[in-house]
Amino acid sequence: MSSTLISNYFREANLPHIWCPGCSNGIVTRALVKAIDELGLDKNKVTVVSGIGCSSRAPGYLDFNTLHTTHGRALAFATGLKLANPDLEVIVITGDGDVSAIGGNHLIHAARRNINITTIVFNNNIYGMTGGQYSPTTPTHALGTTAPHGNIDKPFDITQLAAAAGATYAARTTSYHVNQLIKYIKKGIENKGFSLIEAASICPTYYGRKNKSGSAVKMMEFLRDNYIDIKAYDKLPDDKKIGKETMGEFKEITLPEYTDEYLRLIENLKGAEK
Amino acid sequence: MTAKDRKVIINKDWCKGCGICVAFCPKNVLALDHHDKIEVANRDACILCGQCELRCPDFAIWLGGEADE
Ligand SMILES: Cc1ncc(C[n+]2csc(CCOP(=O)(O)OP(=O)(O)O)c2C)c(N)n1
Ligand code: SF4
Ligand code: SF4
Ligand code: SF4
Numbered sequence: 001m002s003s004t005l006i007s008n009y010f011r012e013a014n015l016p017h018i019w020c021p022g023c024s025n026g027i028v029t030r031a032l033v034k035a036i037d038e039l040g041l042d043k044n045k046v047t048v049v050s051g052i053g054c055s056s057r058a059p060g061y062l063d064f065n066t067l068h069t070t071h072g073r074a075l076a077f078a079t080g081l082k083l084a085n086p087d088l089e090v091i092v093i094t095g096d097g098d099v100s101a102i103g104g105n106h107l108i109h110a111a112r113r114n115i116n117i118t119t120i121v122f123n124n125n126i127y128g129m130t131g132g133q134y135s136p137t138t139p140t141h142a143l144g145t146t147a148p149h150g151n152i153d154k155p156f157d158i159t160q161l162a163a164a165a166g167a168t169y170a171a172r173t174t175s176y177h178v179n180q181l182i183k184y185i186k187k188g189i190e191n192k193g194f195s196l197i198e199a200a201s202i203c204p205t206y207y208g209r210k211n212k213s214g215s216a217v218k219m220m221e222f223l224r225d226n227y228i229d230i231k232a233y234d235k236l237p238d239d240k241k242i243g244k245e246t247m248g249e250f251k252e253i254t255l256p257e258y259t260d261e262y263l264r265l266i267e268n269l270k271g272a273e274k
Numbered sequence: 275m276t277a278k279d280r281k282v283i284i285n286k287d288w289c290k291g292c293g294i295c296v297a298f299c300p301k302n303v304l305a306l307d308h309h310d311k312i313e314v315a316n317r318d319a320c321i322l323c324g325q326c327e328l329r330c331p332d333f334a335i336w337l338g339g340e341a342d343e
Contacts, residue, residue: 026331
Protein backbone atom coordinates (compact mmCIF):
# COMPACT_ATOMS: atom_id res chain seq x y z
CA MET A 1 0.00 0.00 0.00
CA SER A 2 1.49 3.32 -1.06
CA SER A 3 0.80 6.68 -2.67
CA THR A 4 0.26 7.02 -6.42
CA LEU A 5 3.67 8.72 -6.72
CA ILE A 6 5.45 5.79 -5.08
CA SER A 7 3.55 3.11 -6.99
CA ASN A 8 4.14 4.92 -10.30
CA TYR A 9 7.88 5.42 -9.97
CA PHE A 10 9.27 2.92 -7.45
CA ARG A 11 9.95 -0.82 -7.70
CA GLU A 12 7.52 -1.48 -4.90
CA ALA A 13 8.55 -5.11 -4.53
CA ASN A 14 11.88 -3.82 -3.17
CA LEU A 15 10.23 -1.63 -0.50
CA PRO A 16 10.45 -0.94 2.40
CA HIS A 17 14.01 0.24 1.77
CA ILE A 18 16.98 -0.70 3.94
CA TRP A 19 17.92 2.81 5.08
CA CYS A 20 18.00 3.42 8.84
CA PRO A 21 15.11 5.05 10.73
CA GLY A 22 15.24 8.82 10.14
CA CYS A 23 17.88 8.63 7.36
CA SER A 24 17.13 11.43 4.91
CA ASN A 25 18.00 9.36 1.83
CA GLY A 26 14.31 8.48 1.40
CA ILE A 27 13.30 12.15 1.59
CA VAL A 28 15.75 13.18 -1.14
CA THR A 29 14.91 10.20 -3.36
CA ARG A 30 11.20 10.99 -3.15
CA ALA A 31 11.95 14.66 -3.93
CA LEU A 32 13.77 13.60 -7.10
CA VAL A 33 10.84 11.46 -8.19
CA LYS A 34 8.39 14.27 -7.43
CA ALA A 35 10.47 16.61 -9.61
CA ILE A 36 10.47 14.08 -12.46
CA ASP A 37 6.71 13.64 -12.09
CA GLU A 38 6.06 17.38 -12.10
CA LEU A 39 8.18 17.79 -15.24
CA GLY A 40 6.21 14.98 -16.89
CA LEU A 41 9.36 13.24 -18.16
CA ASP A 42 9.04 9.99 -20.11
CA LYS A 43 10.01 7.21 -17.66
CA ASN A 44 11.72 5.29 -20.45
CA LYS A 45 14.00 8.24 -21.18
CA VAL A 46 15.06 8.81 -17.57
CA THR A 47 18.27 7.04 -16.57
CA VAL A 48 19.50 7.20 -12.99
CA VAL A 49 23.16 6.38 -12.37
CA SER A 50 24.84 5.98 -8.99
CA GLY A 51 28.15 5.03 -7.44
CA ILE A 52 28.53 3.17 -4.14
CA GLY A 53 27.26 4.20 -0.72
CA CYS A 54 24.00 4.18 1.23
CA SER A 55 22.70 7.02 -0.96
CA SER A 56 23.86 5.27 -4.12
CA ARG A 57 21.50 2.39 -3.38
CA ALA A 58 18.54 4.62 -4.33
CA PRO A 59 18.39 3.55 -8.02
CA GLY A 60 17.65 -0.02 -6.90
CA TYR A 61 14.28 1.24 -5.69
CA LEU A 62 13.49 3.36 -8.74
CA ASP A 63 11.48 2.21 -11.75
CA PHE A 64 13.52 3.99 -14.44
CA ASN A 65 16.52 2.82 -16.44
CA THR A 66 19.05 2.47 -13.61
CA LEU A 67 22.76 1.86 -13.42
CA HIS A 68 24.51 1.10 -10.11
CA THR A 69 28.22 1.51 -10.87
CA THR A 70 31.47 1.52 -8.85
CA HIS A 71 32.56 3.83 -6.05
CA GLY A 72 33.17 7.36 -7.32
CA ARG A 73 32.64 6.52 -10.97
CA ALA A 74 28.96 7.33 -11.49
CA LEU A 75 29.80 10.48 -13.46
CA ALA A 76 32.28 8.62 -15.66
CA PHE A 77 29.63 6.01 -16.56
CA ALA A 78 27.02 8.74 -16.95
CA THR A 79 29.28 10.69 -19.34
CA GLY A 80 29.62 7.66 -21.63
CA LEU A 81 25.93 6.97 -21.43
CA LYS A 82 24.99 10.54 -22.31
CA LEU A 83 27.44 10.81 -25.23
CA ALA A 84 26.17 7.55 -26.73
CA ASN A 85 22.49 8.35 -26.06
CA PRO A 86 22.09 12.13 -26.04
CA ASP A 87 18.29 11.88 -25.88
CA LEU A 88 18.35 10.19 -22.47
CA GLU A 89 17.70 12.33 -19.38
CA VAL A 90 20.71 11.32 -17.28
CA ILE A 91 20.55 11.85 -13.52
CA VAL A 92 23.33 10.93 -11.12
CA ILE A 93 22.74 10.08 -7.46
CA THR A 94 25.86 10.27 -5.32
CA GLY A 95 27.14 10.71 -1.76
CA ASP A 96 29.64 13.27 -0.48
CA GLY A 97 32.34 10.58 -0.30
CA ASP A 98 31.42 9.15 -3.70
CA VAL A 99 31.47 12.51 -5.48
CA SER A 100 34.16 14.51 -3.68
CA ALA A 101 36.70 11.95 -2.40
CA ILE A 102 37.29 9.02 -4.77
CA GLY A 103 35.13 10.66 -7.47
CA GLY A 104 36.30 14.24 -7.08
CA ASN A 105 38.14 14.35 -10.40
CA HIS A 106 35.16 12.99 -12.31
CA LEU A 107 33.08 15.74 -10.74
CA ILE A 108 35.32 18.63 -11.74
CA HIS A 109 35.74 17.37 -15.29
CA ALA A 110 32.04 16.66 -15.85
CA ALA A 111 31.39 20.21 -14.61
CA ARG A 112 34.18 21.64 -16.79
CA ARG A 113 32.71 19.99 -19.90
CA ASN A 114 29.22 21.24 -19.09
CA ILE A 115 27.74 17.90 -20.13
CA ASN A 116 23.96 17.74 -19.77
CA ILE A 117 23.78 15.59 -16.63
CA THR A 118 21.96 16.43 -13.40
CA THR A 119 23.84 15.37 -10.27
CA ILE A 120 22.06 15.09 -6.91
CA VAL A 121 24.49 15.00 -3.99
CA PHE A 122 23.20 13.43 -0.78
CA ASN A 123 25.64 15.20 1.56
CA ASN A 124 25.46 13.64 5.02
CA ASN A 125 29.06 14.74 5.85
CA ILE A 126 30.26 11.17 6.44
CA TYR A 127 30.80 7.74 4.88
CA GLY A 128 27.56 6.11 5.99
CA MET A 129 27.83 2.74 4.31
CA THR A 130 31.25 1.79 5.65
CA GLY A 131 30.67 2.89 9.23
CA GLY A 132 31.25 6.59 9.78
CA GLN A 133 34.70 7.46 8.40
CA TYR A 134 35.16 11.20 7.80
CA SER A 135 34.60 12.47 4.26
CA PRO A 136 35.81 15.61 2.44
CA THR A 137 32.71 17.42 3.74
CA THR A 138 33.00 16.47 7.41
CA PRO A 139 33.23 19.76 9.33
CA THR A 140 36.51 20.64 11.08
CA HIS A 141 36.51 19.27 14.66
CA ALA A 142 33.61 16.88 14.00
CA LEU A 143 34.07 13.24 15.02
CA GLY A 144 34.23 10.20 12.78
CA THR A 145 35.44 6.61 13.11
CA THR A 146 38.71 7.73 11.50
CA ALA A 147 38.77 11.04 13.41
CA PRO A 148 38.27 9.90 17.02
CA HIS A 149 39.91 13.11 18.33
CA GLY A 150 38.17 15.44 15.89
CA ASN A 151 38.69 16.11 12.20
CA ILE A 152 41.55 18.52 11.42
CA ASP A 153 40.69 18.90 7.70
CA LYS A 154 38.77 21.80 6.24
CA PRO A 155 35.58 20.71 4.40
CA PHE A 156 34.83 21.13 0.70
CA ASP A 157 31.82 23.19 -0.34
CA ILE A 158 30.69 20.82 -3.11
CA THR A 159 28.21 23.26 -4.68
CA GLN A 160 30.80 26.01 -4.97
CA LEU A 161 33.41 23.51 -6.16
CA ALA A 162 31.10 22.44 -9.00
CA ALA A 163 30.23 26.06 -9.80
CA ALA A 164 33.91 27.04 -9.97
CA ALA A 165 34.75 24.00 -12.12
CA GLY A 166 32.18 24.99 -14.76
CA ALA A 167 28.72 23.71 -13.80
CA THR A 168 26.07 25.96 -15.34
CA TYR A 169 23.54 25.29 -12.55
CA ALA A 170 24.64 24.78 -8.94
CA ALA A 171 22.32 24.98 -5.95
CA ARG A 172 22.16 23.74 -2.38
CA THR A 173 19.30 23.21 0.01
CA THR A 174 18.49 20.64 2.70
CA SER A 175 16.37 17.58 3.26
CA TYR A 176 14.24 19.71 5.60
CA HIS A 177 13.46 22.27 2.86
CA VAL A 178 11.87 19.71 0.55
CA ASN A 179 9.77 21.98 -1.67
CA GLN A 180 12.86 24.04 -2.43
CA LEU A 181 14.76 20.84 -3.16
CA ILE A 182 12.09 19.73 -5.64
CA LYS A 183 12.22 23.16 -7.30
CA TYR A 184 16.02 23.09 -7.62
CA ILE A 185 16.01 19.54 -9.01
CA LYS A 186 13.46 20.60 -11.64
CA LYS A 187 15.60 23.59 -12.61
CA GLY A 188 18.68 21.38 -12.72
CA ILE A 189 17.01 18.87 -15.02
CA GLU A 190 15.72 21.66 -17.26
CA ASN A 191 19.15 23.30 -17.50
CA LYS A 192 20.89 22.17 -20.70
CA GLY A 193 24.31 21.59 -19.22
CA PHE A 194 25.92 20.25 -16.07
CA SER A 195 23.75 20.80 -13.00
CA LEU A 196 24.55 19.96 -9.41
CA ILE A 197 22.02 20.06 -6.60
CA GLU A 198 23.35 19.42 -3.13
CA ALA A 199 20.92 18.23 -0.47
CA ALA A 200 22.34 18.71 3.02
CA SER A 201 21.33 15.42 4.58
CA ILE A 202 21.28 13.54 7.86
CA CYS A 203 22.84 10.22 8.87
CA PRO A 204 21.49 9.71 12.40
CA THR A 205 23.22 6.33 12.71
CA TYR A 206 26.85 7.34 12.16
CA TYR A 207 27.24 11.10 11.94
CA GLY A 208 24.51 11.68 14.50
CA ARG A 209 25.69 9.12 17.04
CA LYS A 210 29.39 10.02 16.74
CA ASN A 211 28.69 13.73 17.14
CA LYS A 212 25.90 13.47 19.72
CA SER A 213 23.61 15.37 17.35
CA GLY A 214 20.52 13.80 18.92
CA SER A 215 17.57 12.16 17.19
CA ALA A 216 16.67 12.42 13.51
CA VAL A 217 14.17 15.10 14.54
CA LYS A 218 16.93 17.11 16.25
CA MET A 219 19.12 16.78 13.16
CA MET A 220 16.26 17.99 10.94
CA GLU A 221 15.77 20.94 13.30
CA PHE A 222 19.45 21.75 12.86
CA LEU A 223 18.95 21.92 9.08
CA ARG A 224 15.87 24.09 9.52
CA ASP A 225 17.53 26.52 11.94
CA ASN A 226 21.08 26.82 10.61
CA TYR A 227 20.81 26.91 6.81
CA ILE A 228 20.08 30.38 5.50
CA ASP A 229 19.79 31.77 2.02
CA ILE A 230 23.08 32.99 0.61
CA LYS A 231 21.69 36.49 -0.05
CA ALA A 232 20.54 36.90 3.56
CA TYR A 233 23.83 35.39 4.79
CA ASP A 234 25.88 37.94 2.84
CA LYS A 235 24.10 40.78 4.64
CA LEU A 236 24.79 39.41 8.13
CA PRO A 237 27.48 40.97 10.33
CA ASP A 238 30.46 38.62 10.75
CA ASP A 239 29.62 37.54 14.30
CA LYS A 240 26.14 36.41 13.20
CA LYS A 241 27.62 34.25 10.43
CA ILE A 242 29.33 31.92 12.87
CA GLY A 243 27.80 28.44 12.82
CA LYS A 244 25.52 29.25 9.88
CA GLU A 245 25.48 27.33 6.61
CA THR A 246 24.45 28.70 3.23
CA MET A 247 21.84 27.50 0.79
CA GLY A 248 20.35 28.85 -2.41
CA GLU A 249 21.21 29.05 -6.10
CA PHE A 250 24.94 29.70 -6.49
CA LYS A 251 25.15 29.58 -10.27
CA GLU A 252 22.74 29.78 -13.17
CA ILE A 253 24.25 30.60 -16.56
CA THR A 254 24.08 29.34 -20.16
CA LEU A 255 27.09 27.94 -22.00
CA PRO A 256 27.56 25.52 -24.95
CA GLU A 257 26.73 21.94 -23.93
CA TYR A 258 29.19 19.09 -24.44
CA THR A 259 27.06 16.51 -26.31
CA ASP A 260 25.89 19.25 -28.70
CA GLU A 261 29.49 20.23 -29.39
CA TYR A 262 30.45 16.58 -29.89
CA LEU A 263 27.62 15.94 -32.36
CA ARG A 264 28.47 19.15 -34.20
CA LEU A 265 32.07 18.02 -34.51
CA ILE A 266 30.95 14.68 -35.98
CA GLU A 267 28.70 16.47 -38.49
CA ASN A 268 31.53 18.82 -39.48
CA LEU A 269 33.93 15.94 -40.03
CA LYS A 270 31.36 14.12 -42.18
CA GLY A 271 31.09 17.26 -44.29
CA ALA A 272 34.88 17.40 -44.67
CA GLU A 273 34.98 13.86 -46.14
CA LYS A 274 32.86 14.79 -49.14
CA MET B 275 -10.70 13.36 -6.83
CA THR B 276 -11.45 16.76 -5.33
CA ALA B 277 -9.25 18.33 -2.66
CA LYS B 278 -11.84 17.69 0.01
CA ASP B 279 -11.87 13.95 -0.62
CA ARG B 280 -8.20 13.80 0.24
CA LYS B 281 -6.97 12.67 3.62
CA VAL B 282 -3.85 11.49 5.39
CA ILE B 283 -3.24 7.79 4.82
CA ILE B 284 -0.64 5.72 6.68
CA ASN B 285 1.10 2.42 6.11
CA LYS B 286 2.27 1.24 9.52
CA ASP B 287 4.24 -1.62 7.97
CA TRP B 288 6.68 0.82 6.36
CA CYS B 289 6.90 3.26 9.30
CA LYS B 290 10.24 3.10 11.16
CA GLY B 291 9.12 5.38 13.98
CA CYS B 292 11.59 8.22 13.37
CA GLY B 293 9.05 10.82 14.54
CA ILE B 294 9.90 13.35 11.80
CA CYS B 295 6.31 13.70 10.57
CA VAL B 296 5.06 14.01 14.15
CA ALA B 297 7.55 16.78 15.00
CA PHE B 298 6.96 18.92 11.91
CA CYS B 299 3.18 18.58 11.51
CA PRO B 300 1.99 22.16 12.08
CA LYS B 301 -1.29 21.00 13.68
CA ASN B 302 -0.16 18.16 15.99
CA VAL B 303 -2.26 15.65 14.10
CA LEU B 304 0.17 12.76 14.35
CA ALA B 305 1.59 10.60 17.14
CA LEU B 306 3.60 7.41 17.61
CA ASP B 307 1.69 4.50 19.13
CA HIS B 308 3.11 2.22 21.85
CA HIS B 309 4.95 0.21 19.19
CA ASP B 310 6.57 3.43 17.88
CA LYS B 311 4.46 3.29 14.71
CA ILE B 312 2.69 6.27 13.24
CA GLU B 313 -0.97 6.94 14.00
CA VAL B 314 -3.41 9.72 13.16
CA ALA B 315 -4.33 10.95 16.63
CA ASN B 316 -6.33 14.05 15.74
CA ARG B 317 -7.64 13.82 12.18
CA ASP B 318 -10.04 16.76 12.52
CA ALA B 319 -7.14 19.18 12.98
CA CYS B 320 -5.41 18.16 9.71
CA ILE B 321 -5.15 20.97 7.15
CA LEU B 322 -3.92 18.65 4.35
CA CYS B 323 -0.68 20.62 3.99
CA GLY B 324 1.29 17.52 2.97
CA GLN B 325 4.39 18.30 5.03
CA CYS B 326 4.28 14.80 6.56
CA GLU B 327 4.39 13.24 3.10
CA LEU B 328 7.24 15.51 1.95
CA ARG B 329 9.47 14.57 4.89
CA CYS B 330 8.66 10.94 5.64
CA PRO B 331 11.86 9.06 4.72
CA ASP B 332 9.91 5.79 4.41
CA PHE B 333 6.94 6.76 2.19
CA ALA B 334 4.67 5.59 5.04
CA ILE B 335 2.33 8.60 5.15
CA TRP B 336 0.67 10.50 2.31
CA LEU B 337 -2.33 12.47 1.17
CA GLY B 338 -4.63 10.47 -1.03
CA GLY B 339 -8.14 9.40 -1.82
CA GLU B 340 -9.90 6.13 -1.14
CA ALA B 341 -8.26 4.48 -4.15
CA ASP B 342 -4.83 4.84 -2.52
CA GLU B 343 -5.73 3.04 0.71
C1 LIG C 1 37.05 1.45 -4.83
C2 LIG C 1 36.33 1.42 -3.52
N1 LIG C 1 36.90 1.96 -2.44
C3 LIG C 1 36.25 1.94 -1.25
C4 LIG C 1 35.02 1.36 -1.14
C5 LIG C 1 34.32 1.32 0.19
N2 LIG C 1 33.23 2.26 0.29
C6 LIG C 1 31.96 1.90 0.03
S1 LIG C 1 30.86 3.14 0.23
C7 LIG C 1 32.11 4.21 0.69
C8 LIG C 1 31.83 5.64 1.09
C9 LIG C 1 30.40 6.00 1.16
O1 LIG C 1 30.24 7.33 1.54
P1 LIG C 1 29.35 8.33 0.72
O2 LIG C 1 29.71 8.32 -0.71
O3 LIG C 1 29.41 9.65 1.40
O4 LIG C 1 27.89 7.70 0.79
P2 LIG C 1 26.91 7.39 2.04
O5 LIG C 1 27.10 5.93 2.37
O6 LIG C 1 27.26 8.29 3.18
O7 LIG C 1 25.56 7.66 1.47
C10 LIG C 1 33.35 3.58 0.67
C11 LIG C 1 34.63 4.22 1.06
C12 LIG C 1 34.44 0.79 -2.31
N3 LIG C 1 33.23 0.24 -2.29
N4 LIG C 1 35.11 0.82 -3.47
S1 SF4 D 1 24.20 4.54 7.87
FE1 SF4 D 1 23.58 6.69 7.73
S2 SF4 D 1 23.44 7.14 5.53
FE2 SF4 D 1 23.46 4.90 5.78
S3 SF4 D 1 21.28 4.32 5.83
FE3 SF4 D 1 21.95 4.57 7.95
S4 SF4 D 1 21.47 6.71 8.45
FE4 SF4 D 1 21.39 6.53 6.21
S1 SF4 E 1 -1.13 16.98 6.06
FE1 SF4 E 1 -0.19 18.60 7.33
S2 SF4 E 1 -1.62 18.89 9.00
FE2 SF4 E 1 -2.20 16.95 8.05
S3 SF4 E 1 -1.06 15.38 9.22
FE3 SF4 E 1 0.23 15.95 7.49
S4 SF4 E 1 1.59 17.55 8.27
FE4 SF4 E 1 -0.15 17.38 9.71
S1 SF4 F 1 8.13 10.23 9.17
FE1 SF4 F 1 7.44 8.27 8.28
S2 SF4 F 1 8.76 6.69 9.20
FE2 SF4 F 1 8.96 8.57 10.46
S3 SF4 F 1 7.40 8.32 12.07
FE3 SF4 F 1 6.41 9.47 10.41
S4 SF4 F 1 5.43 7.88 9.16
FE4 SF4 F 1 6.89 6.83 10.48
